[in-house]
Structure formats: C-alpha cells, structure tokens
Amino acid sequence: MPELPEVETVRRGLEPILVGNAFARVEQRRPDLRFPLPKHFAERLSGRKVEALDRRAKYLLARLDDGEVLVMHLGMTGRFSIDRANGEASAPGRFAHPIADAQKHEHIVFHLGDGTAVRYSDTRRFGLMDLVPAQKLESHALFKGLGIEPLSKSFTPKWLAQKLRGKATSTKAALVDQRLIAGLGNIYACEALFRAHVSPLRLAGSLATRSGKPTAKTAALVAAVKAVLEEAIKAGGSSLRDYKRADGSLGDFQHRFKVYGREGKKCLTIGCSGTVRRIVQGGRSTFYCPACQR
DNA sequence: AAGAACTCCTGTTGGC
DNA sequence: TGCCAACAGGAGTTCT
Numbered sequence: 001m002p003e004l005p006e007v008e009t010v011r012r013g014l015e016p017i018l019v020g021n022a023f024a025r026v027e028q029r030r031p032d033l034r035f036p037l038p039k040h041f042a043e044r045l046s047g048r049k050v051e052a053l054d055r056r057a058k059y060l061l062a063r064l065d066d067g068e069v070l071v072m073h074l075g076m077t078g079r080f081s082i083d084r085a086n087g088e089a090s091a092p093g094r095f096a097h098p099i100a101d102a103q104k105h106e107h108i109v110f111h112l113g114d115g116t117a118v119r120y121s122d123t124r125r126f127g128l129m130d131l132v133p134a135q136k137l138e139s140h141a142l143f144k145g146l147g148i149e150p151l152s153k154s155f156t157p158k159w160l161a162q163k164l165r166g167k168a169t170s171t172k173a174a175l176v177d178q179r180l181i182a183g184l185g186n187i188y189a190c191e192a193l194f195r196a197h198v199s200p201l202r203l204a205g206s207l208a209t210r211s212g213k214p215t216a217k218t219a220a221l222v223a224a225v226k227a228v229l230e231e232a233i234k235a236g237g238s239s240l241r242d243y244k245r246a247d248g249s250l251g252d253f254q255h256r257f258k259v260y261g262r263e264g265k266k267c268l269t270i271g272c273s274g275t276v277r278r279i280v281q282g283g284r285s286t287f288y289c290p291a292c293q294r
Numbered sequence: 295a296a297g298a299a300c301t302c303c304t305g306t307t308g309g310c
Numbered sequence: 311t312g313c314c315a316a317c318a319g320g321a322g323t324t325c326t
Contacts, residue, residue, distance in 0.1 A: 006319075074320090124303045302323105305318090
C-alpha cells in the first residue's frame with residue numbers, strides 16, 4: 001500500500017516516539033511476515049535503544065545502539081499504531097485502521113521503556129522485518145540492487161535518460177521498477193505520468209535520444225515525479241480503504257489524485273477533452289488520458 | 295539477460 | 311441473500 005510519501009509520513013510520525021527510547025519488550029505473535037522473522041527477533045531487540053529512524057526507498061531503518069539496523073517494509077497493508085502510556089491510541093503518520101483489523105492482524109508489538117506500545121499490523125502480510133548489521137546494509141540482498149532516491153539531487157533528466165536508454169519496457173513499468181527509481185509505486189507513477197503528459201505505454205527507451213540525452217518529456221517527467229512526491233508528503237500521504245477516525249488522522253492526498261481511480265471521468269488537463277482510461281500493465285491498474293498523454 | 299508472468303495473503307466490492 | 315471473480319498502495323521468484 002504505502003509508497004514513498006506514506007512511508008516517509010510514517011517515519012516522521014514514529015521518529016519522535018522511537019528515537020532515544022529503548023525496547024523494553026517485544027511481542028512477536030507469529031514466526032513470519034512475508035519472510036521468516038530473524039532468529040531470536042524479540043530477544044535481540046529487547047534492551048536496544050533506537051538511535052535514529054531513517055528511510056531508504058519504501059524501507060524504514062531503525063538504527064540500534066548495538067550496531068544493528070531493524071529493517072521494516074510495510075508491503076501492501078502494513079501499519080503502525082501507537083498506544084500511549086496513558087492508553088490513548090493513535091496512528092503515526094496519520095494512517096489509521098479499524099480496531100477489529102488491528103486486533104486480528106496485529107503481529108508485532110514493540111513495548112518501549114516509557115510504557116508506550118508501538119503496534120504493527122499487516123493484514124496481507126506482504127511486509128517484512130529483518131535485523132542487519134549496519135555495515136552490511138548496503139550489500140544486503142534487499143538493498144544492493146535498489147535504485148536512486150527520486151527526491152535526491154542526483155535524480156535528474158540526464159540520469160534518467162541514461163538509465164532508460166535502450167529500454168524496451170513501458171515507461172510505467174520503468175517508473176515502478178525499484179532497481180531504477182526507489183520508492184515510486186503504482187499511484188504516484190500514474191500521477192507523475194499524467195502531470196508530465198507522458199503515456200504510460202510509451203517505450204521507456206524513447207525518453208532518451210539516440211546519444212542518451214534527455215528529451216523535453218524526460219525533463220517533464222523527472223520534475224513531475226519530484227513534485228507529486230513532495231506534495232504528497234506535505235499532505236501526509238494518501239489514505240485509501242481506511243476507516244476514517246474521529247481524530248481525522250488520515251492523509252489527504254487521495255483527494256488530489258488527477259487520474260488514479262478516475263476511469264471514465266473527464267481528463268483534468270486544461271483544454272483537454274479526453275476521458276481517463278484504465279488499462280492493466282504488469283498485472284496492475286494504470287490510469288491515464290490517451291488524449292493528452294503521449 | 296531483459297522483460298513479463300506468477301506468487302505470496304486476506305479482505306472488499308460489484309455483478310449475476 | 312449467496313457466490314464468485316476481480317481487484318487492492320509490493321516485490322521476490324520463476325518463466326520465456
């Protein structure tokens with residue numbers, strides 16, 4: 001579910017709770033998520049203090065005081081909620097979930113020294129957690145092939161054109177390929193393509209000239225990717241298929257989708273009379289306007 | 295070797 | 311109402 005903006009929002013929500021605090025006790029309610037949890041997971045975490053909470057692509061990285069890194073990925077349905085010592089529950093990063101779901105699919109609970117409980121629930125269990133020594137993080141199977149951070153200075157039209165040169169796949173498939181760009185997912189890829197007026201079906205290689213230089217479309221696409229991610233982070237991410245909470249703790253960006261989920265509706269590009277279409281690429285829905293995205 | 299299909303898992307939704 | 315197929319924000323593994 002969560003793409004880069006949602007993971008970043010969760011990170012910002014958890015950071016003040018976790019950093020500087022220690023795990024007093026960790027409850028592990030099943031042996032695995034998507035993969036088996038590491039050996040002695042709960043024991044290895046207990047007593048460890050969190051020194052920093054970082055994000056790489058869609059991964060959260062809790063740096064521990066023994067040199068290990070608690071690596072966490074939310075998959076499609078992974079969520080954290082915070083139980084304050086006073087009993088008040090809330091979701092960090094404004095991602096809430098129904099209570100019943102939280103109970104049934106709550107797989108791991110981190111009890112902090114100050115009495116706060118950080119609960120991880122994950123209905124479909126596509127998420128993962130692992131413990132990796134900090135110095136081995138880069139070479140870890142999950143990280144060694146990861147692509148560029150799209151919000152970094154290094155993600156430029158020139159960089160993208162070089163990478164896409166000669167690629168026979170679709171531009172949409174290239175955008176969601178984590179080995180190229182790390183953190184973009186289905187929704188924001190659709191939204192970025194729409195903003196840049198680039199067709200998701202366009203041959204990725206056509207975004208570079210024969211000599212590997214960026215085209216105007218490449219530049220527009222890079223700018224659109226950065227803009228949509230930045231705006232979504234500012235809005236606290238997007239909340240889909242979530243129950244509304246009384247405290248209003250949900251992301252807002254879902255209300256600003258221009259194409260995602262708008263099949264059959266009028267294209268929102270000024271001056272365009274097209275209609276948004278849904279097609280399937282790589283087994284996932286792509287929404288776009290055939291009239292103004294070329 | 296690149297690219298696409300399949301797979302994991304559970305829940306919701308829409309059509310008949 | 312029930313049943314069943316399609317779909318859901320991801321990505322590693324297995325095919326061609």
